[in-house]
Amino acid sequence: MPSSAGTHGPGQEKAPAALRAAGLVDRLEAAGIPVTDHGDLPVEPFRADRERRNRQNVDRVAAVVRSVSVALRPLLDAPALPVLIGGDCTITLGAMAALVDKWPDAGLLYFDGDLDLSTPDSTVSGVLDTMVLAHLLGEGTPELEAPVLAVDRIEAFGHDPRELGPASRERLARHGLRTTACTEVTEANARELAARAWTRLGSGQVLLHFDVDVVDSVDFPLANFPHFNECLPERVAMDCLAEFCSSPGLAALVVTEVNPDRDPDGVLVDRLVGHLVNALT
Template sequence: MSTAPLGLLGVPSSAAAHAPGLERAPAALRAAGLVAALTAAGRDVVDHGDTTVARWRHDAPVRTVPHDVERVAAVLQEARAAVLGVLAAGHVPVVLGGECTVTLAVLAAAADAGRDLGVVYVDGGQDLHLPTDHTDEPIADSMGMAHALDLPGTHDALAGLGPRRPLVTADRLAFVGYADEEEDVHGQVPATRVPASVVVDGTEDAAAVAAGVAGSDGFLVHLDVDVLDFFALPLADVPTYGRGLTEPVLARLLRALVRTDGFAGLVVVEANPDRDDDARTHLRTLVALLAGAVAVGP
């Protein structure tokens, strides 16, 4: 387990989301005590601040697919530069979204830095929707990994975000904890798949399988809080009811991944502060879960 300083970076954007709200997540997580919790867990934390706030907007008068795609790409390019600064400082990136597309920016920055990373995608879905298949709901939030993989039909502004295409290959990708239906409807993504039922049955074994996709420089963990049953922890921007992981299972999974040789960073997305109560009860639970995952010691 690396004990290098954690480089905290916020990407307060809902530009690629279904609606506004996620742009407030980084500030809300800090207000819920994230930095103090990470420090109390024995980690050195360097806060790199936030990129520019980008709130969802109506893409009018011209409707693009994905929605507002040029602005989404601009948000991610700013995030890419900021993540590159975290990496250049020698810090382990802990990136707070915002929505799922932020992982594209982290992968682009890693490629800029010459790093070969796998991706452990802990998410209720797989984000493999293609613009050509989803003109009725053209939201980039559900298309992130399709663009990272540069699948046919993706948009150049996102698939071409970084210095290489694709940003990740299927053999370097594990979908973990998902409870939604299979999204690879065209059979183009032979990635590792560890659904929620398998994670529940053997969490540490699931983490070991997932970490097997590491590149020569390790693996990045993407965490969408919609991997959790919304009845267990109601924070997800797009809720998953009655299926998915519980908080204790996710805590064990993350801790096992962080403690695996090759862990190289964490992206946390889709925690909508509007879902929480006035006391930030559920955000504080998420903060405790994250701090426990990266804690130093047994």
């Protein structure tokens, strides 16, 4: 899903090619997992949008969301786990639409360094990938046709509470969104808290959204939006990812926020591929 249309700069559209070049498919197959590579959707690079400053590139983002949903729907009928490589966080809106179309009570585990509860009237940047959970809770801009989830079908995990502005804090409290902040998670309790968060979603099908900015950027500076000395240490984050990927009801995995421009020698992308292979096996 090579799109950076929903974010604040270029780079994320290069992630699918970078992970493929780093051997994601080959290394999964070497680990005993057969893989079908369905290729890429069209590239949608970032461009600043002077016409819609509070909802940047909303027409292009809406088109990407629709194309993700259309591409994913038939894959949900196959006896396989879809793994969607982004791209910015807005692709999760399309993935969630496909899941809800097949399983109306589908849930979401939002493993992300941010809660993405901004809306066009509460943001200065107008960047749509800061608004993903707000749209799934029924707020946002009507041009993005996102499903509205019951709040008990969402778990947010790993965000840094210091990043929340007043409007997002108000929205978090008003909806009663369940969260596990990064400040609660340690190496000793990471897997236990991850399993508990997943269990609260019940027995239905669940989409796992994994934004690499949930990892402290001092440890792993690959995310498009860095969090230096914030969020989770790399080892702790990847323990949580492995716990989520081994959980019952996992229906699809979305990987977002990878910006290869922040990794000119490819070391971090290579490490990420290793983490994904480990989690999926």
